[in-house]
Amino acid sequence: MLALIPLLPFGGFLVNAFFGRRLPKSISGGLATAVMAISCVISVMQVMTLAGMTPETRQINQVLYNWISAGDFSLDLALRLDALSAVMILVVTGIGSLIHLYSISYMHEETDPEYARYFSYLNLFCFFMLMLVLGSNVLVMFVGWEGVGLCSYLLIGYYYEKKSASDAAKKAFIVNRVGDFAFILGALLMVVTFNSLDFNTVALAAKGMPAETATFGTLSIITLLMFIGATGKSAQIPLYVWLPDAMEGPTPVSALIHAATMVTAGVYMIGRNAMLFEHAPMTLTIVAIIGAATALFAGTIGLVQNDIKRVLAYSTVSQLGYMFLAMGVGAYGAGIFHLYTHAFFKACLFLGSGAVIHALHGEQDIRNMGGLKKHIPITYWTFVIASLAIAGVPFLSGFFSKDEILFETFVESHRLLWGMGILTSLLTATYMFRLVHLTFHGEERFSRGTEPHGHVADGGHGAHGAPHDAPWPMATALVVLALGSILAGYVNLPHALGGHAALHEWLTPVFNATNCGQEVTSGALAGMAIEECAPVEERDPAEHAKTEITLMIVSSLIALGGIGLATYLWLKHKEIPAKLAAQYPGVHRLLLNKYYVDEVYDATIVQPIKVVSTEGLWRGFDVKIVDGAVNGAGYFVSGVSIVLRLLQNGSVKTYAASMFAGAVAVLAYYLWR
Amino acid sequence: MPIGHYLVLSGLLFAIGTAGVFLRRNLITLLLSVEIMLNAVNLAFVAFGRQWATTDGQIITFFVMTVAAAEAAVGLAIVIALFRHRESLNPEAFTSLKW
Numbered sequence: 001m002l003a004l005i006p007l008l009p010f011g012g013f014l015v016n017a018f019f020g021r022r023l024p025k026s027i028s029g030g031l032a033t034a035v036m037a038i039s040c041v042i043s044v045m046q047v048m049t050l051a052g053m054t055p056e057t058r059q060i061n062q063v064l065y066n067w068i069s070a071g072d073f074s075l076d077l078a079l080r081l082d083a084l085s086a087v088m089i090l091v092v093t094g095i096g097s098l099i100h101l102y103s104i105s106y107m108h109e110e111t112d113p114e115y116a117r118y119f120s121y122l123n124l125f126c127f128f129m130l131m132l133v134l135g136s137n138v139l140v141m142f143v144g145w146e147g148v149g150l151c152s153y154l155l156i157g158y159y160y161e162k163k164s165a166s167d168a169a170k171k172a173f174i175v176n177r178v179g180d181f182a183f184i185l186g187a188l189l190m191v192v193t194f195n196s197l198d199f200n201t202v203a204l205a206a207k208g209m210p211a212e213t214a215t216f217g218t219l220s221i222i223t224l225l226m227f228i229g230a231t232g233k234s235a236q237i238p239l240y241v242w243l244p245d246a247m248e249g250p251t252p253v254s255a256l257i258h259a260a261t262m263v264t265a266g267v268y269m270i271g272r273n274a275m276l277f278e279h280a281p282m283t284l285t286i287v288a289i290i291g292a293a294t295a296l297f298a299g300t301i302g303l304v305q306n307d308i309k310r311v312l313a314y315s316t317v318s319q320l321g322y323m324f325l326a327m328g329v330g331a332y333g334a335g336i337f338h339l340y341t342h343a344f345f346k347a348c349l350f351l352g353s354g355a356v357i358h359a360l361h362g363e364q365d366i367r368n369m370g371g372l373k374k375h376i377p378i379t380y381w382t383f384v385i386a387s388l389a390i391a392g393v394p395f396l397s398g399f400f401s402k403d404e405i406l407f408e409t410f411v412e413s414h415r416l417l418w419g420m421g422i423l424t425s426l427l428t429a430t431y432m433f434r435l436v437h438l439t440f441h442g443e444e445r446f447s448r449g450t451e452p453h454g455h456v457a458d459g460g461h462g463a464h465g466a467p468h469d470a471p472w473p474m475a476t477a478l479v480v481l482a483l484g485s486i487l488a489g490y491v492n493l494p495h496a497l498g499g500h501a502a503l504h505e506w507l508t509p510v511f512n513a514t515n516c517g518q519e520v521t522s523g524a525l526a527g528m529a530i531e532e533c534a535p536v537e538e539r540d541p542a543e544h545a546k547t548e549i550t551l552m553i554v555s556s557l558i559a560l561g562g563i564g565l566a567t568y569l570w571l572k573h574k575e576i577p578a579k580l581a582a583q584y585p586g587v588h589r590l591l592l593n594k595y596y597v598d599e600v601y602d603a604t605i606v607q608p609i610k611v612v613s614t615e616g617l618w619r620g621f622d623v624k625i626v627d628g629a630v631n632g633a634g635y636f637v638s639g640v641s642i643v644l645r646l647l648q649n650g651s652v653k654t655y656a657a658s659m660f661a662g663a664v665a666v667l668a669y670y671l672w673r
Numbered sequence: 674m675p676i677g678h679y680l681v682l683s684g685l686l687f688a689i690g691t692a693g694v695f696l697r698r699n700l701i702t703l704l705l706s707v708e709i710m711l712n713a714v715n716l717a718f719v720a721f722g723r724q725w726a727t728t729d730g731q732i733i734t735f736f737v738m739t740v741a742a743a744e745a746a747v748g749l750a751i752v753i754a755l756f757r758h759r760e761s762l763n764p765e766a767f768t769s770l771k772w
Binding site for chain 2: 648649650651652653656657660
């Protein structure tokens with residue numbers, strides 16, 4: 001049953017990949033969406049079964065087959081559903097289904113084969129993401145980990161005739177590979193240390209080890225390597241550069257990458273190995289610092305970008321920074337909670353931006369928008385709700401999750417990181433409402449479709465003119481996601497507000513590895529005594545309730561202040577931003593060019609590698625040594641044969657003479673030996 | 674009669690045959706010279722067979738005679754074909770089979 005969840009999208013991929021060329025759009029798109037929806041229903045059923053179990057035994061395992069068996073090391077291709085992966089599969093299949101539904105309408109102007117290709121990639125993407133979250137050991141996770149990298153490459157480069165799209169696809173793939181390399185090194189070190197890759201076994205073994213508070217030991221190295229892998233997949237400093245460029249793909253793909261799949265993989269991976277990270281406090285500190293720095297850094301860039309999707313891309317990088325901050329201060333539950341709420345409002349924002357782009361026939365520059373509110377009301381309202389949620393306005397989903405992260409950071413007394421978080425919160429509210437104002441409010445700056453441009457050739461839209469609102473499949477997805485953006489936070493209503501922090505309670509056994517059983521059977525660990533480790537001490541909720549309420553008020557004010565600031569600057573006094581930009585041209589240019597990080601990477605990494613490859617490896621080693629050896633052998637043989645072929649002159653008598661001379665020589669040898 | 678006599682005669686015949694192969698410029702004479710060489714070897718075989726009182730030498734001589742007969746048949750046929758082709762029996766006329 002569990003295996004069906006990933007296998008259904010895989011089946012959809014196979015059908016669309018092999019027969020999609022001949023299928024009409026309604027069948028290829030409908031099938032892809034249907035398999036995702038069925039997969040979602042099965043996921044819900046499985047999670048219900050899971051919820052019926054006691055917290056100590058809350059796991060569903062399914063071994064597909066024994067994959068690797070070498071000596072006392074054994075590895076199964078196995079799936080495992082527990083509280084953490086339950087949250088993930090619901091996000092992946094739920095949001096994934098909505099994005100599929102939305103795509104049916106968004107991509108309908110493509111030709112049949114292209115349409116089927118798109119949906120086959122989309123299904124494959126979901127398959128790999130589900131393998132990633134359901135895998136019961138690091139290697140199965142790694143299969144999914146690599147798979148989503150591949151699918152992101154395929155989907156970002158979907159419009160492969162466009163140079164910028166194929167470049168962005170390659171960039172995403174290569175940057176991901178850098179992280180994956182570190183990840184697999186971490187996995188190998190894990191095999192050496194624990195002789196197992198199974199998450200349960202490793203968590204139990206790590207639980208019995210002392211925390212590496214003073215030394216930077218094996219656990220710290222394993223976790224640091226895996227975290228480097230996560231920076232690639234989840235777009236953190238220093239490997240975040242691929243994500244903004246990933247906007248070259250179709251917009252629903254951006255929603256899929258940013259909300260449901262791919263970038264959440266790194267956060268999930270840390271949650272999955274929480275016990276390991278818990279015993280490597282130095283790595284955790286690095287995680288927290290990188291997270292907070294990324295959040296702030298990406299937020300400042302988002303403030304000045306002019307492409308609607310790029311602003312959203314930087315906001316994703318920034319929100320992922322929050323999640324890593326949460327992971328880094330040991331608030332794994334809060335990180336996963338933010339991942340889950342973020343999936344709703346970010347998917348809603350991306351799909352909304354897709355609807356805007358769709359309405360304006362490919363226009364993405366917010367300087368050429370404005371005043372769209374009355375033309376596309378559904379898109380407008382859903383977009384505003386999601387923006388309010390991401391900004392952290394009270395009682396929407398983003399408010400609860402972001403506040404939990406900031407509260408945990410504050411309580412763990414990382415005051416500096418908390419300050420960075422609050423500042424990011426202000427930036428988030430500001431740039432999101434800059435986007436809302438420039439896109440939907442103010443005067444109309446778009447051209448009224450005199451010429452259809454962008455990626456879609458007009459096909460059956462009716463006459464150009466006023467922008468039209470999203471058709472029903474797109475509207476459905478938007479409305480459902482907007483509702484999710486409002487309500488998703490209430491599953492984890494904090495104690496301070498009279499809730500039970502239900503999600504937190506649901507996830508805690510996973511992070512404390514109390515649901516993993518106590519038996520350790522595999523070789524090296526069999527004799528090792530597993531100390532009963534006290535669960536991470538639970539704070540008394542009442543004790544900090546006051547602090548929490550205070551912090552909530554602070555961050556609410558910050559969020560509202562950010563929105564007010566955006567309204568003041570970009571709606572009421574539009575001359576001020578331009579004046580500011582003119583007053584500090586250096587800062588403005590720095591932000592507009594994204595701190596020149598791409599340029600720095602190009603100069604310090606790409607160009608040297610290019611020079612070494614061209615001059616050293618290609619012109620030096622390959623041409624001179626490899627080709628030299630091969631051609632040299634050829635020249636030697638042909639040179640020698642020019643001399644030797646003179647012997648074959650066609651005269652029978654010469655041949656007879658040489659035969660005779662040979663016979664005489666052999667005889668002579670035996671006679672005078 | 675001591676075996677030395679036979680072997681000297683055999684050696685002489687073989688030398689005459691070899692000289693014929695190298696020095697004559699007629700394909701038919703060449704074939705004849707080869708026959709002389711073969712028969713020189715036959716003589717040596719028979720002489721050794723008598724010396725050691727075995728029949729091996731005689732038996733192998735029969736084989737050589739059979740092969741020589743076949744060789745003469747095939748060889749002469751080739752010579753006739755060559756002659757029709759080039760109007761010549763000089764072996765130096767047939768050197769086109771080279772690089």
